[in-house]
Amino acid sequence: MKKQVKILASMLLLIIMVCVTIAGCAQGGTDPTGPGGKTETPTSPPKQTTTGTAAATELLDMDWAEIEAQAKKEGSVTYWCWGNEDFYTQLGQAFESKYGIKFNLVVSEQAAGIQKVLTEKDGAVGSFDVIKIGGQTVKPTMDAGVFYGPILSKIEDGDKLDPKLSERQEGVETKGYLVPSHRNQTGLLYNPRKLTNPPQTWAELEAWIDANPKKFGFCMPDKGGSGQAFVLTLINQVAGGLDKYYGDSEVDEAKIENWQLVWQWIKDRMDDRITLTTSNNDSISRLNQGELDLIVAWDDNSFNAISKGELFKDAVLYIPKFGMPGGGDTSGLLKNAPHKAAGLLLINFMSSDEGQMLFRDVMMACPARTDIPATATLLKEEDKQYSIPWIPAEYKKQFIEDFTKYVMMSGN
């Protein structure tokens, strides 16, 4: 009996060793992070490089006819994104019919996809060619150096893309590695049957909130971008503007000292005057139910909610004169993409007239190209002058943390 146990234990040990070895190998041949092994830790995060391989350098030197020929030789391209599966399938079909290159779409949770990209970053060949980038994923992917490029200057209609988003996404300088695909904007969404004269200045908004307790809502900043947009607006209004933050790559403690004014503003109103929601869509849902009359919302979310019948048709979105942040999503070609030429061709297609029209007419988003007018928007053209850019992602991360620390924790 004892011998049998010994054999079983030996087998278990053997299997564990094999598994650990496999896991160690899966970390990547060049990855210095294997536990128990010698750790050759880099002193700084890896930097973007334009010269990953000789073939990669050649790609940017090719003209578009050569890139197309190379892409056709590669035969397929894999695009990863989160959400909007129907739209990207349609975009892929248009790409396939134009170039005869197979389009593979991978849709997953945002975090899971980005985690996969980061895990594979040191491998010679990854699973995806092109990935969608938005929100909190800009900084970790840029810091990890997962992109090939810079490719923006190579894109045929690159000069027609929104200049702000081409330079900076979510406050992070993208240095030409990321190409804008569509734009989005936050604003105040309201029920016109209950609100005839929406607040335009900060003082008017404060007065409206005081006069209509619990009828103004925004989502928790860690649960949705519209909540982050409102906190940013608060920082702009009560903590001395946003100009001082642009250009910083790290949080300057001196600049955030007076954020206590922001947290105090929320705490003073949290119990009896404002309502916190659990997501961007939760805010819209509560507006639709009549629980709230004025909320912070994304333009595309609001437009889609009306299109799907999730929100009453006469809801109005506007950017108040005190300004609210806007940005957009981009696409990037991975440096370990198995089909680089096809990936570059896909990004070029997404920025073309045809691709941008699809973003506008099928996805119901605001095109990234400034020369293509947006139709799927609730915003008036004159409102767009009040759009303000996001501050660097490090500050955003900081105010999300601080919101929990100084508002939620101290309120309990």
Place this chain on the structure above:
Amino acid sequence: MMKKGKRFEWGYLLLIPGIGYILLFIIMSTYVMIMQSLGYYNYTGESGFSLQFWGEVFDQQFLDSLLYSLKIGIGSSMISIVICYPFVLILQKTKGKRILLSIMKTPMFIPALVGSFLIINIIDYHGIVNELLVFLRIIEEPLRLRNDKYGIGVLMIQVWKNVPFQMLIMSSAIESIRKDVVDAARNLGANIFSIIRHIILPLTLPSALIAVTLVFIGTFNDFAVSNTAGPLYPNSLSSLMLRNANVFGEWNLSACIGTMMMITTILLVSIYTLIAKRLEKLD
């Protein structure tokens, strides 16, 4: 006595699919999680042994989340068992017991997230509860019952979801009590309360412990219900873990929280095993 030089039993190889599955999907992921909590397996930046993350994880937010998760875990498992016992006892004597049990099992087949939204719809601003209260003129304006800061909504959902599960365990346990033992007690003059106290409770206690432990593990580690119906603050440990990883990219801190969740669960199961052994000895 073992035979000397007994040959290797090739039959053990048949265990590989089962053991391999456990090793790959449970032990390996646990291993990576623990190593990540110690600074290894970083997706970005430096990797290497560090206790820094363990030093950072025990902040006020973590403790609030731990207390909240314990409250939901202990609260829902204990409330469920308290509701479950009389239900099962009454059902034993009810005609159409099987049909009733089948109906009561329904919440078990509804995913937690769907169940959560069902309850939210009931307590929402324009849900049945508020509409009824307004209709009866008890209140003028609907109450905001969602995401209450005490987690009462979450407890309600968890109890709704877990009572049928505990009923399954407890009804088998009560059914297995020999009828002649109860009859003998009756003959000796025991009333229903004495029978429950001196026969049913002691004989079903091990099953009750299992029921409570299993529900605790599920509700303590719950993500779906707490994330949809839970308070805005504190988050459950699972939500905090996700938040740290997704919003802040703090995978190592998330790994520390995951490890703590695992340790808490193992501790509780160990306590359960100790109690069960004591009970066995007492028997």
